[in-house]
């Protein structure tokens with residue numbers, strides 16, 4: 305396990321499958337883990353693991369920034385690691401592009417991109433003063449090509465998250481801060497991904513698995529291991545990188 309002990313770690317969307325797996329990974333290394341989510345059940349799971357949790361609607365960017373300030377205040381120090389994991393499709397499914405409403409578009413952009421912008425902006429002040437820090441953004445295969453979900457705003461937001469990753473890496477590298485992204489392939493984590501997977505049918509599922517070099521779907525732990533590596537000192541000369549964790553395509 306890469307060294308992340310005693311670090312102050314903040315994870316958005318901590319109540320999701322990836323969020324909980326990432327939290328377990330950091331907790332097992334002795335980190336002080338804080339997380340936020342809008343889902344009380346997920347937050348309760350994270351609290352039971354030993355995380356400090358807060359209910360925050362990350363579409364509200366001032367509220368997102370205020371949560372970072374509270375974490376820093378409570379811990380009495382700058383955040384060492386920020387994981388921008390909150391995101392997803394906000395309960396949406398593919399619609400013809402001419403039928404996509406402004407509200408649906410804005411929600412997906414806000415949770416996948418706006419939240420990462422606000423949380424990073426808030427955390428980078430303390431990281432800059434400390435002269436160190438790491439941000440890991442959870443992107444997607446939909447950041448690199450069209451999304452299997454067919455949701456235009458999701459692909460757009462995840463592509464833009466890579467732009468934010470590279471730009472912040474460039475701007476904050478001189479301050480000792482690294483910014484990287486993990487791009488997971490499909491992992492069955494919730495009702496939406498379960499429904500997506502079942503929708504492919506047997507032949508479609510075989511075709512997807514046949515296109516993956518390692519011939520399996522990923523797990524939340526696969527993603528968590530990549531995140532903890534990028535956050536750790538083992539990756540201390542890696543920044544602005546996009547690490548696909550998809551079994552090879």
Ligand SMILES: NC(=O)c1ccc[n+]([C@@H]2O[C@H](COP(=O)([O-])OP(=O)(O)OC[C@H]3O[C@@H](n4cnc5c(N)ncnc54)[C@H](O)[C@@H]3O)[C@@H](O)[C@H]2O)c1
Pocket residue numbers: 316317318319320321322323340341342343346360361362363389390391392393415442443444445487488489490491492493494497
């Ligand atoms: N599961 C996959 O196949 C897959 C693949 C690629 C990328 N991802 C990305 O990984 C991340 C985690 O996904 P997941 O599959 O674990 O489950 P998920 O998509 O359900 O996770 C999203 C988490 O963010 C939280 N969230 C959503 N909107 C929020 C808001 N407005 N305020 C606060 N929290 C909010 C949700 O409650 C949930 O806990 C997401 O960014 C997702 O886009 C997932």
